[in-house]
Amino acid sequence: MHQSDLISSDIDAYLKAHENKSLLRFITCGSVDDGKSTLIGRLLYESKMIFEDQLTALEQDSKKVGTQGENIDFALLVDGLAAEREQGITIDVAYRFFATEHRKFIVADTPGHEQYTRNMATGASTADLAVLLIDARQGVLTQTKRHAFIASQLGVRHIVLAVNKMDLVDYSEKVFNEIDDDFKTFADQLDIPNLHAIPVSALAGDNVVDGSRYMPWYEGPSLLGYLEGVDVEAEETSLPFRMPVQWVNRPDLDFRGYAGRIAGGIVRPGDDVRVLPSGKQSKIARIVTMDSDLDEAVSGQSVTLTLTDEIDISRGDVIATSETPPEISDQFDTTIIWLSEEPMLPGRSYRMKTSSRLVSATVNAPKHKTDVNTLQKLPAKTLQLNEIGNCTLAVDRPIAFDSYNENRQTGSFILIDRMTNNTVGMGMINFPLRRAANIHWQNLDINKAANAEQKGQSPAVLWFTGLSGSGKSTIANEVQRRLFASGRHSFILDGDNVRHGLNRDLGFTDADRVENIRRVAEVSKLMVDAGLITLVSFISPFRAERELARNLMEEGEFIEIFVNTPLSVAETRDPKGLYKKARAGNLKNFTGIDSPYEAPENPEIEINTDDMSVEDAAERVIKGLIERGIIEA
Amino acid sequence: MSATAQIHLTHLQRLEAEAIHIMREVVSEAQNPVMLYSVGKDSAVMLHLAMKAFYPSKPPFPLLHVDTGWKFKEMISFRDDLVAKLGLELLTHTNPEGLADGIGPFTHGSAVHTDIMKTQALKQALDKYEFDAAFGGARRDEEKSRAKERIFSFRSAQHQWDPKNQRPELWSIYNVQKHEGESIRVFPLSNWTELDIWQYIHLEQIPIVPLYFAAERPVVERDGTLIMVDDDRMPLRDDEQPILKNVRFRTLGCYPLTGAVESTADTLQDIIQEMLLTRTSERQGRVIDHDQSASMEKKKQEGYF
Numbered sequence: 053m054h055q056s057d058l059i060s061s062d063i064d065a066y067l068k069a070h071e072n073k074s075l076l077r078f079i080t081c082g083s084v085d086d087g088k089s090t091l092i093g094r095l096l097y098e099s100k101m102i103f104e105d106q107l108t109a110l111e112q113d114s115k116k117v118g119t120q121g122e123n124i125d126f127a128l129l130v131d132g133l134a135a136e137r138e139q140g141i142t143i144d145v146a147y148r149f150f151a152t153e154h155r156k157f158i159v160a161d162t163p164g165h166e167q168y169t170r171n172m173a174t175g176a177s178t179a180d181l182a183v184l185l186i187d188a189r190q191g192v193l194t195q196t197k198r199h200a201f202i203a204s205q206l207g208v209r210h211i212v213l214a215v216n217k218m219d220l221v222d223y224s225e226k227v228f229n230e231i232d233d234d235f236k237t238f239a240d241q242l243d244i245p246n247l248h249a250i251p252v253s254a255l256a257g258d259n260v261v262d263g264s265r266y267m268p269w270y271e272g273p274s275l276l277g278y279l280e281g282v283d284v285e286a287e288e289t290s291l292p293f294r295m296p297v298q299w300v301n302r303p304d305l306d307f308r309g310y311a312g313r314i315a316g317g318i319v320r321p322g323d324d325v326r327v328l329p330s331g332k333q334s335k336i337a338r339i340v341t342m343d344s345d346l347d348e349a350v351s352g353q354s355v356t357l358t359l360t361d362e363i364d365i366s367r368g369d370v371i372a373t374s375e376t377p378p379e380i381s382d383q384f385d386t387t388i389i390w391l392s393e394e395p396m397l398p399g400r401s402y403r404m405k406t407s408s409r410l411v412s413a414t415v416n417a418p419k420h421k422t423d424v425n426t427l428q429k430l431p432a433k434t435l436q437l438n439e440i441g442n443c444t445l446a447v448d449r450p451i452a453f454d455s456y457n458e459n460r461q462t463g464s465f466i467l468i469d470r471m472t473n474n475t476v477g478m479g480m481i482n483f484p485l486r487r488a489a490n491i492h493w494q495n496l497d498i499n500k501a502a503n504a505e506q507k508g509q510s511p512a513v514l515w516f517t518g519l520s521g522s523g524k525s526t527i528a529n530e531v532q533r534r535l536f537a538s539g540r541h542s543f544i545l546d547g548d549n550v551r552h553g554l555n556r557d558l559g560f561t562d563a564d565r566v567e568n569i570r571r572v573a574e575v576s577k578l579m580v581d582a583g584l585i586t587l588v589s590f591i592s593p594f595r596a597e598r599e600l601a602r603n604l605m606e607e608g609e610f611i612e613i614f615v616n617t618p619l620s621v622a623e624t625r626d627p628k629g630l631y632k633k634a635r636a637g638n639l640k641n642f643t644g645i646d647s648p649y650e651a652p653e654n655p656e657i658e659i660n661t662d663d664m665s666v667e668d669a670a671e672r673v674i675k676g677l678i679e680r681g682i683i684e685a
Numbered sequence: 686m687s688a689t690a691q692i693h694l695t696h697l698q699r700l701e702a703e704a705i706h707i708m709r710e711v712v713s714e715a716q717n718p719v720m721l722y723s724v725g726k727d728s729a730v731m732l733h734l735a736m737k738a739f740y741p742s743k744p745p746f747p748l749l750h751v752d753t754g755w756k757f758k759e760m761i762s763f764r765d766d767l768v769a770k771l772g773l774e775l776l777t778h779t780n781p782e783g784l785a786d787g788i789g790p791f792t793h794g795s796a797v798h799t800d801i802m803k804t805q806a807l808k809q810a811l812d813k814y815e816f817d818a819a820f821g822g823a824r825r826d827e828e829k830s831r832a833k834e835r836i837f838s839f840r841s842a843q844h845q846w847d848p849k850n851q852r853p854e855l856w857s858i859y860n861v862q863k864h865e866g867e868s869i870r871v872f873p874l875s876n877w878t879e880l881d882i883w884q885y886i887h888l889e890q891i892p893i894v895p896l897y898f899a900a901e902r903p904v905v906e907r908d909g910t911l912i913m914v915d916d917d918r919m920p921l922r923d924d925e926q927p928i929l930k931n932v933r934f935r936t937l938g939c940y941p942l943t944g945a946v947e948s949t950a951d952t953l954q955d956i957i958q959e960m961l962l963t964r965t966s967e968r969q970g971r972v973i974d975h976d977q978s979a980s981m982e983k984k985k986q987e988g989y990f
Contacts, residue, residue: 063958071888075696145853146832147825149878156696158876174853285693298709303742311738313706313857342740352694354705354738367713391853405858408710464856473862478855 073151076279079160079175079208081199082185087216091185091254092148092161095276098261099150145175154280169202169424169438170391173478176206177464180284183212183275188221188251192234198424200235204242205387205440205480207460210282211239213249214275219256223266241427246282250275288351293317293325293373294454294462296407297365301356309340309356310365315407315461316454317373319357320348326374327365328452333374334359368409370452370462378452378462381484386445387456388415390435392469392476396443398434399566401600402476403468404447407461412448412603414570415467415477417563419443434563435477444485448603456480470596471650503583507541511580512682513605514673516589517598517652518615519644520630521622523661523669527615528589530670535585540683542585545572560641566597573601580609585682593643595650608680613673614655619644621662656680697885704731704873705738706857707836708820711871712745714861715818721807722748722775724760725937726893727822727874730882733891734873735820736771747774749810749819753802754779755790755939757915763894778810790941791920798939808844811868818861818869826878836875842866883960887953896934897956899948903927910944935960 058066082088148159160175162168176182182203186196203211213235221227232249239247250259251270258264259274273281294316301309319325323336339346340356349355357371365371372378390396396415404413418441421432435441456463467477504511514531516524528544535542551558555571558564569592579586592598602610622644623631634642641647652658657676659669677683694702711718720735722728735744750764768775780788783801790798811819825831835851837859852860863869874882886893904911905925912919914927919941921927932945933956950959 059958059961063954066961067884067887067954067957071695071697071884073696074693075699147876148832149826149876151696151878151880156878156881170853174855177855178857298706299713299739301739301742307741309741311709313702340741342737350694352699352702354702354709356740403862405860407858408713410714460856464858466855466858466860468860468862473860473864475852475855475860478853 069153070151073154073156074285075156075158076181076282076284077158077160077179078181078183078279079162079172079179079203080183080185081162081172081203082216083187083190083193083195086185086187087254088161088185091183091214091216091252091260091275092159094254094257094260095157095159096148096150098257098276099152145171152276152280157279168198169389169440172199172202173206173389173391176203176208177460177478179203179206179208181210181212181279181282182208183214183279186213186215186231186235188215188217188224188227188231191231192238194425196235197238197427200239200242200244201422201424201427202440204244205389207456207480209244209287210246210284211244211248212275212278213247215249215251216254218251218258218264218267219253223251223258223264225267225269228270248272248278250278285352288316289318291316291351291459292376293319293323294378294459295319295355295357295371296409296462297367297369297371298408299367300365307358308362309358310371311354311356312371312408313354314349314351316351316459318348318350319355319373321345324374325359325371326377327363328370328372328378329380329450330364330369331380332361332363334361334363336360368406368451370407372452378454379484380450380452382448382450383444383446383485384453385482385485386443386465386479387440387482388418388435388443388445388467388477388479389440390437390477392474393437394469394476395437395562396435396477397563397566398443399563399570400594400596401470401603402596403470404445404465405468406451406453406465409451411451412600413465413467414446414600416444416446442482443479445479453481453484455483457482470599500581500583503581505583507583509540509583509585510682511583512585512609512611512677512680513576513580513601514585514587514611514613514677515576515592515598515601516587516613516615517592517655519617519619519622519649520591520642521625521627522615522617523666524589524591524615526666527659527661527669527673528587530666531673532587534670534674535683538683540585541583542587543579544587544589545576545579547590550575560647562594562641562647565593565647569594569597569601573597573604576601577604580605585677591643591649593647593649595652598652611657611676611680611682612652612655613657613659613676614652615659615661615669616651617661697881697888700874700877700881701734701737701885703857703876704734707859707871707873708735708738708744710859710861711818711820711869712739715869717814717816718746718818718820719749719776719811719814719816720744720746720820721822722750722764723822723937724750724756724764724894725822726882726886726897727824729891729893730877730885731820731822731874732767732771733889743771743773746820747776749814749816750775750777751803751806751810752777752779753798753806753939754784755798755802755941757894757896757913757937757940757943759896760894760937763892767892776810776814778806778813780806780809789918790939791918795942799942802939811844816868817863818871820871820873822874823872824877824879824882825875834872834875836872837861838870838872839863840868840870842868844868879960880957883953883957887957894937896937899931899933899951899955901929902932902945904930904932904945911947912943913940913945915940 080088146161150157162171162175184199215228215231228251251267252259261276295312295314297310297312299311301311321336326333337358337360339349398415398417401412401414404411418432420429421439421441422429432441454462463481465479466475469476516528518524532542532544555568558568576586576588633639634645643649678685780802788801835854903914905927931949933948934945950956
């Protein structure tokens with residue numbers, strides 16, 4: 053009996069069959085007029101996911117704004133937000149759902165225009181398969197290659213080439229074969245394990261759901277037939293077992309469970325496991341769910357595990373098979389796709405989120421970026437929106453990971469801007485860098501504590517930040533004079549002076565400013581290790597870099613001093629004549645004029661130079677040091 | 686679901702695992718989460734998933750019901766029984782000014798009523814308890830504009846939604862970082878369809894409000910919609926006389942704004958069968974969606990959930 057007949061004759065049998073459906077997530081990609089929305093609309097229509105009231109609205113819309121004359125314009129069914137409908141293009145990722153007797157499908161629909169990489173990468177990150185549309189009249193275009201490249205970079209292992217509009221090329225087998233060959237020649241450079249081409253007409257319905265009487269020469273399955281049959285799960289369960297811990301479950305003192313979603317492989321009670329990054333070993337005791345304990349659980353399931361030993365595990369740790377545990381490192385070779393209008397800043401500290409761990413990360417300048425249209429590798433200093441590059445990345449503590457090639461869950465990460473909280477980058481780990489492992493920290497007998505004790509003081513960094521001409525250096529100078537007079541050991545790192553030597557190679561672009569501060573922060577850390585009270589007098593306009601400097605020091609060692617002078621006052625003072633130059637356009641990227649200054653939110657000390665003399669300001673700083681126990685009164 | 690897992694997960698097992706994963710991320714990273722509980726079938730599924738996600742612990746957040754004062758009586762009694770049985774904390778909120786002004790759908794119309802007693806009331810409640818993350822049961826298949834909604838949807842301190850400025854969601858890595866005053870709406874059922882919901886209710890035997898099942902109920906036909914006379918606040922027109930009909934509801938909300946459908950489906954199987962054989966989509970029973978094309982998107986920008 054046909055399954056859908058079961059609905060009226062035997063609903064219980066129908067439900068039983070449909071409760072065992074599998075799930076396939078796929079992405080559709082194509083250029084603007086390839087007929088992508090029409091194809092999805094038809095899949096929804098043919099699988100009876102359109103209800104009558106929607107169909108009525110669709111018929112009305114088709115007449116009003118449709119592009120298919122009197123016929124139904126299926127594309128209208130999938131174009132969503134009002135603004136987009138007016139423009140006639142979809143501008144983001146939209147998710148659609150339909151189901152057949154064997155499978156439920158989630159379709160990520162992404163648009164085909166130029167600003168595309170970000171959206172497609174988003175859709176592809178959760179897709180098991182990509183349907184690439186090609187207009188049979190146009191053949192393989194630059195855009196087709198771009199889509200295939202992005203899909204392969206995102207680890208989509210199944211690609212279906214849907215050669216559309218076959219009705220417009222007389223259903224020609226020759227045309228289809230040429231396109232198929234063309235594409236395969238190109239795809240040989242990419243890592244696409246499963247590739248299949250199907251000739252279709254989304255508009256006329258050929259080979260979409262049923263076969264086509266016009267193309268007897270094609271003997272393969274229809275598009276839907278292929279999507280129903282393809283196996284995408286086997287690879288995931290054959291991976292080594294991994295489970296990132298999301299949440300520690302402690303309802304009472306007797307139960308301690310680790311909740312997470314399995315990111316690869318199979319787990320059973322009694323399995324030997326290792327907890328990373330600590331490396332501690334144990335065995336699985338139980339797989340707990342509300343229904344009952346499980347005998348086994350597989351990749352994709354959300355479970356709660358208990359172990360036979362009491363070991364310290366927290367969110368972000370990974371429980372893994374002890375046979376082939378993930379690697380641990382703090383430096384990686386990665387592929388990064390930039391998602392933000394603000395370009396990537398090498399050296400800046402970003403938040404990095406992996407499957408459930410939040411850490412700090414800095415990215416080095418790209419080794420190269422890839423032109424998505426030609427696949428050429430190009431030199432690059434940074435990454436702009438929609439660019440893909442190969443970058444070295446360092447995190448502030450060792451983390452457990454797999455290469456993205458091996459495991460998409462444990463090999464992926466996102467980068468988050470500390471100021472805006474936006475997701476600005478997405479990345480895939482290629483391999484760990486051995487640099488971290490090979491350079492060991494040399495333990496020295498005379499350490500920071502010894503250095504500090506010898507000088508009879510607590511070392512600290514006094515970080516003066518403020519506009520050019522705000523009075524940072526003048527105040528720092530006065531503070532140091534007083535420290536010196538009372539027998540303290542101190543040193544001033546002054547912005548201008550450092551740029552004469554250590555940072556001579558740096559200019560004033562955002563990227564150079566970030567590197568400028570990173571170096572000075574590292575130097576001031578060395579000086580703190582030497583036991584010195586270190587005064588840093590730098591404009592340091594970006595919050596993220598000051599935060600980076602703060603994170604280098606120990607708790608209480610970093611004292612941010614905001615020398616708060618209104619721009620108008622600083623500009624009137626203009627001790628070096630720089631504002632005048634900047635206003636005249638002779639000095640680019642000048643803070644406060646054409647480059648931003650991000651004021652501190654919670655500085656330890658704030659000085660308003662408007663109503664305070666240099667002496668009073670220095671006194672305020674000294675008092676602050678006494679209050680914090682850096683120096684004695 | 687079953688005690689022994691098979692190598693291939695079913696679509697419902699995958700959807701379940703995804704929703705649980707999302708809830709655990711929120712609980713781990715938000716300061717003060719809450720679950721919006723509307724008493725409907727989607728809320729029933731969402732609550733069931735929460736019970737699973739944190740078992741053997743209880744869900745570490747309260748439930749919040751925005752009560753417009755016009756919900757079906759059966760919804761309220763079902764809600765109170767269930768919460769007592771599960772031992773959970775339930776907060777209810779009714780817009781006090783709206784209540785004082787006597788705002789209601791009959792006197793003020795559906796638009797005013799929905800705005801004041803639902804949209805504004807929700808904002809009040811979120812502000813009052815300073816919740817920074819709220820689970821909602823909305824699904825992407827409900828309406829076209831929702832197809833592009835993220836699973837984690839950020840709202841400004843004024844509860845505004847900006848569809849042009851949404852964070853991309855990559856893999857299953859969710860960026861939960863937010864600014865002071867901002868809040869997140871989280872939709873763990875984003876990828877479920879109406880059929881998935883019903884199948885899951887059937888498979889997991891999740892209790893739902895009896896109004897979903899057909900029974901004899903007093904209704905009047907008004908402007909082509911069957912409205913149930915749930916209490917004596919409903920002013921009857923001259924030609925209206927409540928009659929007993931076998932009806933049920935496909936969605937639940939305020940009784941004056943929720944159309945009933947004539948039906949004999951009084952078991953879950955019958956409901957699913959009827960749904961698969963009918964030809965109208967579920968939101969058609971809601972009076973508020975008919976206002977204008979893309980109306981849901983407009984409401985969302987104004988802060989409707």
